[in-house]
Amino acid sequence: xxxxxxxxxxxxxxxxxxxxxxxxxxxxxxxxxxxxxxxxxxxxxxxxxxxxxxxxxxxxxxxxxxxxxxxxxxxxxxxxxxxxxxxxxxxxxxxxxxxxxxxxxxxxxxxxxxxxxxxxxxxxxxxxxxxxxxxxxxxxxxxxxxxxxxxxxxxxxxxxxxxxxxxxxxxxxxxxxxxxxxxxxxxxxxxxxxxxxxxxxxxxxxxxxxxxxxxxxxxxxxxxxxxxxxxxxxxxxxxxxxxxxxxxxxxxxxxxxxxxxxxxxxxxx
Amino acid sequence: xxxxxxxxxxxxxxxxxxxxxxxxxxxxxxxxxxxxxxxxxxxxxxxxxxxxxxxxxxxxxxxxxxxxxxxxxxxxxxxxxxxxxxxxxxxxxxxxxxxxxxxxxxxxxxxxxxxxxxxxxxxxxxxxxxxxxxxxxxxxxxxxxxxxxxxxxxxxxxxxxxxxxxxxxxxxxxxxxxxxxxxxxxxxxxxxxxxxxxxxxxxxxxxxxxxxxxxxxxxxxxxxxxxxxxxxxxxxxxxxxxxxxxxxxxxxxxxxxxxxxxxxxxxxxxxxxxxxxxxxxxxxxxxxxxxxxxxxxxxxxxxx
Numbered sequence: 001x002x003x004x005x006x007x008x009x010x011x012x013x014x015x016x017x018x019x020x021x022x023x024x025x026x027x028x029x030x031x032x033x034x035x036x037x038x039x040x041x042x043x044x045x046x047x048x049x050x051x052x053x054x055x056x057x058x059x060x061x062x063x064x065x066x067x068x069x070x071x072x073x074x075x076x077x078x079x080x081x082x083x084x085x086x087x088x089x090x091x092x093x094x095x096x097x098x099x100x101x102x103x104x105x106x107x108x109x110x111x112x113x114x115x116x117x118x119x120x121x122x123x124x125x126x127x128x129x130x131x132x133x134x135x136x137x138x139x140x141x142x143x144x145x146x147x148x149x150x151x152x153x154x155x156x157x158x159x160x161x162x163x164x165x166x167x168x169x170x171x172x173x174x175x176x177x178x179x180x181x182x183x184x185x186x187x188x189x190x191x192x193x194x195x196x197x198x199x200x201x202x203x204x205x206x207x208x209x210x211x212x213x214x215x216x217x218x219x220x221x222x223x224x225x226x227x228x229x230x231x232x233x234x235x236x237x238x239x240x241x242x243x244x245x246x247x248x249x250x251x252x253x254x255x256x257x258x259x260x261x262x263x264x265x266x267x268x269x
Numbered sequence: 270x271x272x273x274x275x276x277x278x279x280x281x282x283x284x285x286x287x288x289x290x291x292x293x294x295x296x297x298x299x300x301x302x303x304x305x306x307x308x309x310x311x312x313x314x315x316x317x318x319x320x321x322x323x324x325x326x327x328x329x330x331x332x333x334x335x336x337x338x339x340x341x342x343x344x345x346x347x348x349x350x351x352x353x354x355x356x357x358x359x360x361x362x363x364x365x366x367x368x369x370x371x372x373x374x375x376x377x378x379x380x381x382x383x384x385x386x387x388x389x390x391x392x393x394x395x396x397x398x399x400x401x402x403x404x405x406x407x408x409x410x411x412x413x414x415x416x417x418x419x420x421x422x423x424x425x426x427x428x429x430x431x432x433x434x435x436x437x438x439x440x441x442x443x444x445x446x447x448x449x450x451x452x453x454x455x456x457x458x459x460x461x462x463x464x465x466x467x468x469x470x471x472x473x474x475x476x477x478x479x480x481x482x483x484x485x486x487x488x489x490x491x492x493x494x495x496x497x498x499x500x501x502x503x504x505x506x507x508x509x510x511x512x513x514x515x516x517x518x519x520x521x522x523x524x525x526x527x528x529x530x531x532x533x534x535x536x537x538x539x540x541x542x543x544x545x546x547x548x549x550x551x552x553x554x555x556x557x558x559x560x561x562x563x564x565x566x567x568x569x570x571x572x573x
Contacts, residue, residue: 008572050486061466073490073491075402075493076485076488076489077488077489078488079485079486079488080487080488081488082485082488084486089484090483092479092480103480103483103487104487106271106274107274107483107487107493107494108488108489108490108493109271109274110491151483154485155487155488195492232399
């Protein structure tokens, strides 16, 4: 479904590449975690899939197409096949839940009757029945993220990209969101989720792709957040002792950075 | 569905920066009014040319009581001199340039003078004797004035030969200058309008970047994303153009039609209906201005 062949992305000639000769294949219907520190290239990976950026070298195939060959006027069609969820939800504050989800269908010209039928169905899938009329500010963070997921999948994309969807949520709520993503994955959608949340990764036991300085340093099926092999600078024992390890703390910090970056980049998106 | 959605977006956008939209409307209104005023002046000049050039003649003024011109040294024109002029006018050499001519006696001249200056006190102090008799010549080709002038100005009893068209030309050149000024002001205002439309669209795009970001992500086409912004500018410009057309019509109807045409009953002013011919041009110009400036702005500030 997504295939990277020796993909390198250089933003700044003087700095190291954001992605360095990454080769990776994610199959149809797969669920994959993309982990790694901030700046490891997770967001660049997602941007290349969406054709927000062009790879400096190498080829990116999405749904069987080389995205470099997709002309600019056909990029919208590519993006209709990809749903995206962000850490900061990105709901429209002046629209209610139903209208937020319906918006994704309106802008691609779906008829009103189709919207009326599809939106409640999708809201049910994400566990928001009966909350159609609520405004985003009347919802909890978890519920807002469910609305964002509903909006991302309402047009039945083959791929769902999630960029730290649980970054702003507490662990219990996060598990709820993971349940939703898992359900969507069970329905046949390929899910790629970039995350710092080790508890979730450890709980889900799905494929884990770890990026570091733009390189894939690990790609394991049914894996944990950290490799079974000891990694310098990260201690599992600390977590056992205090219940909250330093890796998670640094993850929280970098999640904040990520959010700030995301907001700064919002105008571009 | 999509159309309805786009219309809804436009409505929302117009409501959200109402003050900017109003300023776009006013600026396009003023700039297009000046464009239209220049157009109206040109229409008026054409109208007057058509009207006057048929009537305006070359006039050969004959010497009167108090004439001081060189040709009048021997006193007022005699009947014999007058007949000579008439004979010359009828001779083949001159007749080929002349459609027809009339003799205007002193009394006729006095009558016309009284008509022309009926509301002026000057009429009371003028007597028929002060006004010269003249031959009024209707030329086949007004450009050939020079020939008549050369033939007749040296004739005894002729005071002067006047091409009345030249008098009008002076009026037209004043009107042309006025329309040039209007065009210059219109140009400056148009630049103003373009920049203002660009700024407005930019603000509008900025205030709706959330929506457009989501639209992009869910795969809305470029048209669906950009059209509401472009149409916002275009609608504001069209309203401005409509106001400008209305103003020009009102000027033609109330100022020219009701006021000036009563003051100058023998002048042909353009009718209000004629100014409405300018309206499509103004609206078209407004659409082109707004369309291009918003398109260029969006290309820079709204990546799709």
